[in-house]
Amino acid sequence: MNALLRHKYATTAIIWALLLTVPAWLPVFGGYTALAGRVLVFGLAAMSFNLLLGFTGIMSFGHAAYFGLGAYGCGLFLKYVSASTPLAMLAGTLLGGIAGTLFGLLLVRRRGVYFAMVTIAFGQVCFYIAYKWDDFTGGYDGLRGFARAALDFGAFKIDIANNSTAFYFFILAVFGGAAVLQALLLKSPFGRSMLAIRENERRARFLGLPIEKHIWLSFSISCFFTALAGSLYALLNNFADPLGLNYIMSGNIVMITVMGGMRAFWGPLIGAVLFVALQDYVSSMTTNWMFFVGLTFVCVVLFFPRGLMGMFQKGART
Amino acid sequence: MFQVVMFNLTNGLIVGAFYVLMALGLSMIINLSNVVNFAHGNFLALGGYFAFMLTPYVGFWGALLISPLLTAVVGYAIEQILIKHVYARNHIYSLLLTFGLGFILQDVCRFFWGPSPLPLGIPDSLSTPITADLFFITWYRVFMVAVVIVAVTGLFAFLRYTRVGMRIRAGTLDLDTVSALGVNVAALRSYNFAVGSYLAGLAGVLAAGQIGLNPNMGDDLIMPSFIAIIVGGVGSLTGTLLGGLLIGVAAALTTVFYPAASEAVIYVIMAVVLLLRPRGLLGEEGMLS
Numbered sequence: 268m269n270a271l272l273r274h275k276y277a278t279t280a281i282i283w284a285l286l287l288t289v290p291a292w293l294p295v296f297g298g299y300t301a302l303a304g305r306v307l308v309f310g311l312a313a314m315s316f317n318l319l320l321g322f323t324g325i326m327s328f329g330h331a332a333y334f335g336l337g338a339y340g341c342g343l344f345l346k347y348v349s350a351s352t353p354l355a356m357l358a359g360t361l362l363g364g365i366a367g368t369l370f371g372l373l374l375v376r377r378r379g380v381y382f383a384m385v386t387i388a389f390g391q392v393c394f395y396i397a398y399k400w401d402d403f404t405g406g407y408d409g410l411r412g413f414a415r416a417a418l419d420f421g422a423f424k425i426d427i428a429n430n431s432t433a434f435y436f437f438i439l440a441v442f443g444g445a446a447v448l449q450a451l452l453l454k455s456p457f458g459r460s461m462l463a464i465r466e467n468e469r470r471a472r473f474l475g476l477p478i479e480k481h482i483w484l485s486f487s488i489s490c491f492f493t494a495l496a497g498s499l500y501a502l503l504n505n506f507a508d509p510l511g512l513n514y515i516m517s518g519n520i521v522m523i524t525v526m527g528g529m530r531a532f533w534g535p536l537i538g539a540v541l542f543v544a545l546q547d548y549v550s551s552m553t554t555n556w557m558f559f560v561g562l563t564f565v566c567v568v569l570f571f572p573r574g575l576m577g578m579f580q581k582g583a584r585t
Numbered sequence: 586m587f588q589v590v591m592f593n594l595t596n597g598l599i600v601g602a603f604y605v606l607m608a609l610g611l612s613m614i615i616n617l618s619n620v621v622n623f624a625h626g627n628f629l630a631l632g633g634y635f636a637f638m639l640t641p642y643v644g645f646w647g648a649l650l651i652s653p654l655l656t657a658v659v660g661y662a663i664e665q666i667l668i669k670h671v672y673a674r675n676h677i678y679s680l681l682l683t684f685g686l687g688f689i690l691q692d693v694c695r696f697f698w699g700p701s702p703l704p705l706g707i708p709d710s711l712s713t714p715i716t717a718d719l720f721f722i723t724w725y726r727v728f729m730v731a732v733v734i735v736a737v738t739g740l741f742a743f744l745r746y747t748r749v750g751m752r753i754r755a756g757t758l759d760l761d762t763v764s765a766l767g768v769n770v771a772a773l774r775s776y777n778f779a780v781g782s783y784l785a786g787l788a789g790v791l792a793a794g795q796i797g798l799n800p801n802m803g804d805d806l807i808m809p810s811f812i813a814i815i816v817g818g819v820g821s822l823t824g825t826l827l828g829g830l831l832i833g834v835a836a837a838l839t840t841v842f843y844p845a846a847s848e849a850v851i852y853v854i855m856a857v858v859l860l861l862r863p864r865g866l867l868g869e870e871g872m873l874s
Contacts, residue, residue, distance in 0.1 A: 326677045373859045380621050380676050381819055384811050385859065391808050392852040399845055514808075518623075518684045525681060558692035564685025568678045569670060 282533055286439055290432045300431045301503065302547065306539045307442045308500045313523040313535030314449060315492030320521070321529035322453060323485045324465030328383040329390030330520050332370075333490040335512030336363035336393055337497025339404060342507040345413035352416050352427065356441075356498040363494020366393070368487040375479045375486070387514050394512040410507040427502075438499055445492055450532065452488065461485050493520075518564075526567050528576030537575050593837040595722055599795075601833020602733040605826050606788035607806050608813040609740060610781035612825040615814065616757040617777045618672060623683040624663075625810070626803020627690035628782050632656040632789025633798045634698055637705050645708050645794070649732075653786035660782025664775050672774070694800040705793035729791045736787055737826065740780075744822070753777050757820065809833075812855045818868020827866055 285292075289303045316330045340362030344355040370389045377385055397404045404410055418425040418437070427434040452458050460481055463471040472478050501507045510516065519542065527538025545563060549556045571578070607625060614622050622628075635652035636645075643651060667686065671678045711725040744750035752773055756763045764770045785803075792802060809832060817828030832851040840847040858865060 320677065326675075326680070328680055373856065376863060380615060380619055380680075381815075383676065383680060384621060384815060384819075385855075388808065388812055388815065388852065388855055392849070395848050395852070399848070518681070521677065521681060522684075525677065555692050555696065557688040558696075561685040561688025561692065564681055564688065565667065568682040568685070569667070572674065572678060 278533060282536070286442075289439075290435060300435045302543060304435055304438050304499075304503050306536075306543045307438050308496050308503060309520075309523055309543060310536035310539035311442050311445055311499070312493050312496035313520050313527070313539055314446065314532075315489050315496060316520050317524050317529055317535045318449060318452070318461070318492070319485060319489045320524055321531075321534070322458070322465060323461040323482065324468075325482055325486070326379075326383050326521075327386040327486070327489075327517075328521060329386035329388070329514065329517050330489075330493050331512050331514065331516030332390035332393040333363040333367045333493040334497035334500065334516065334520065335397065335507070335509070336366050337494030338501035338507040338511055339397060339410060339497075340494070341498035341501040342410045342413050343404075345415070345501075346410070350414075350416040352418060352502065356495065356502070359498030359501065360491055360495045363497055364487065364491030367490025367494070368483075371483045371486040371490070375483045387517065390512065390514055390517055394509060394514075397507075397509045397512055404509070405507075407509065409509055410501075411505075413501075414505045415502040434502075438503070441495070441499060445495060449492065453532070457481070457484070522564055522567070524574075525572070526563075526574055528574030528578075530573070531576035534574055534576040541575065589841055590838075591722075593841045594834065595726060596840075597834035597837025598830070599726055599729055599833075600837060601830040602730055603788055603792060603806060604809050604813045604833050605737065605829035606733055606784050606791075607803075608810040608817075608825045608829045609737065609822060610784035611810050612814050612817075612819075612822055613753070613777055614781045616820055616822075617753060617760070618668075618774050619676065620668060620672070620679040620683065621676075621811075622781070623680065623807070624687035624690055625683075625781070625785050626801075626805075626807040627687045627694070628656055628660060628785035629789040629792065629803040629806065630694055630798070630800060631659060631690060632786025633705065633793035633802060634694055634789075635786070636790040636793055637698070637703055637798055640706060645706065649787075649790050652790050653783045656786025656789065657779040657783035660785075661775055661779040664778040668778065669771065669774065691800050698798070698800070700800060703798040705790075705798060707794040711794075725794060729795065732787070732791060736784065740784070741822070743780075749773070749776055753780075809836075809851055812851050814865075815855055816858050816865060818865025820869050821865070821867040824865055824867030 286307075290300055293300065293303055312330070312334050316327070319325050319327055337359040339359070341355045341359030344358035345352075348358070349355075370386075374382060374385055374389075398406060400406070415428050415434070417428050425433055425437070427437045453461070460471065460476050463474070463476065464478060464481060468478060497511070500511065523538040523542045524535045525538070526541055527536065528534030545560070546556075549559045553559065567574075607629065611622055611625050614620055614625075632652050632655075635655045636648040639648040639651055663686065667682060668679065671682055707725055711728055712723055715722050715724055715727065744754050752763060752768050753776075756768070756770065756773055756777075760770060763773075788806075789803070792806075796802070810829070813829035813832055814825050815828070816832060817824030817826065832854055835850050835854060836847045839850040
């Protein structure tokens with residue numbers, strides 16, 4: 268086993284150990300378990316987004332749309348259809364994922380800034396629909412009037428509705444499953460072709476890769492995972508917020524990814540830790556939180572473009 | 586009915602004119618520097634607030650002349666201090682940078698001028714309606730459209746007949762060659778950014794006279810401006826002009842018949858354009874695609 272691989276396994280082991288023991292050590296630092304849940308949700312959203320940005324080299328600036336659609340799909344299902352948590356999550360994931368897949372069809376031929384602009388615009392479409400469709404989505408006030416239901420396995424029940432530790436482990440289980448799937452995806456031949464597109468699109472095309480199809484597929488997969496994170500977010504808050512669909516949320520997802528390090532698998536999760544901590548701290552200290560968040564964005568871009576994980580990686584490019 | 590349609594049509598033209606001013610500035614920066622300036626709406630707000638500050642001393646007319654110039658100076662300075670460092674990097678960084686910059690500028694406006702809306706006084710001669718029949722069309726509205734026409738004509742003349750303007754156009758087509766011919770590309774991009782900021786500042790003064798000032802007044806204009814650019818075609822300023830007017834008028838006319846869809850319609854137009862003519866109405870094949 269070479270050093271690099273050993274380093275990788277060690278990182279993964281440490282991260283899992285920390286995540287599994289959160290309820291034991293987080294209160295010591297003055298945190299509460301719901302905060303850790305937020306970290307996992309944003310971390311999953313950003314890791315899913317990073318499949319696109321970090322591993323396919325395509326930048327979307329509209330991922331809040333799929334995150335928000337996941338949240339709304341989950342919430343609407345719980346409110347209007349049935350009080351089943353897993354089915355609601357499935358509904359949210361499908362809603363966001365399918366929307367992303369359809370939008371992706373219009374996107375695949377765009378590149379660079381143009382791609383980003385069109386993704387922003389598509390994101391805003393979803394925002395306006397949620398915002399304007401008052402009687403169905405709750406409009407400006409957001410979607411309320413639903414609550415996550417306990418998991419019922421027939422023989423036994425897990426009360427994720429009231430027991431916050433149980434709910435944390437539920438989020439962690441979903442997060443873990445998604446992370447394993449993403450890691451397998453990146454190891455698969457398809458994952459390798461994503462990297463090839465990132466490194467040199469023209470050469471990958473000459474090698475016979477169907478670039479447009481692969482980018483579309485990668486976009487679609489990324490949207491499904493992001494929507495899954497969104498559905499968890501709705502469960503976490505028992506609330507779906509139209510601002511969760513807004514381009515500002517998209518910016519936050521990008522920021523989380525870059526801050527943590529977009530060339531590292533776990534980078535976005537680390538970014539989510541920083542982001543949630545910053546958000547929690549700054550909004551409790553000052554009303555001018557926008558100034559400080561903006562300043563953080565600017566400083567990260569100018570001084571730490573490789574993110575926290577990138578600082579430990581040799582040869583990572585910006 | 587005639588009055589309703591006229592009301593919304595003139596409204597649409599005015600809104601469209603704002604989209605055009607905003608989108609032209611954005612478009613110039615995208616074309617030459619490949620940077621989508623998220624903070625453009627905040628430059629607009631800055632222009633408005635500068636006018637608010639200057640009006641007591643130099644009057645509305647003075648403010649109309651000076652505030653866009655001040656906005657251009659601020660834009661130039663910000664380009665020099667922050668934005669020029671990310672030109673060579675992945676696009677994601679310029680997006681994040683201007684995104685964060687927008688946050689900062691918005692809170693700066695809130696800090697200096699307060700979070701509540703402020704009015705900008707306009708001369709009495711401009712606030713009267715032009716006829717009793719069309720009471721909703723004040724001279725101010727006519728004036729706004731006139732200023733936009735002058736500004737757009739001026740911009741196109743600047744790009745066509747001045748040396749800097751010609752270099753900007755050439756740089757849009759092929760920056761490497763322009764650079765190889767000995768033009769200082771870094772300076773060119775800075776001037777270009779200043780011109781874009783000037784247009785945003787001008788739009789800010791005009792908007793402040795119509796709807797007043799608040800720290801996030803530019804937020805509602807930034808998305809339609811993106812769409813104007815996409816619809817018109819990236820790389821073509823005439824396309825941006827056309828796109829801005831088109832979505833302004835389309836949104837306003839939709840208000841007559843189905844108000845709830847007035848914002849949605851511009852996105853529908855964008856989707857249709859992307860489906861049928863992906864490069865945009867006047868965009869060139871292969872431009873940034």
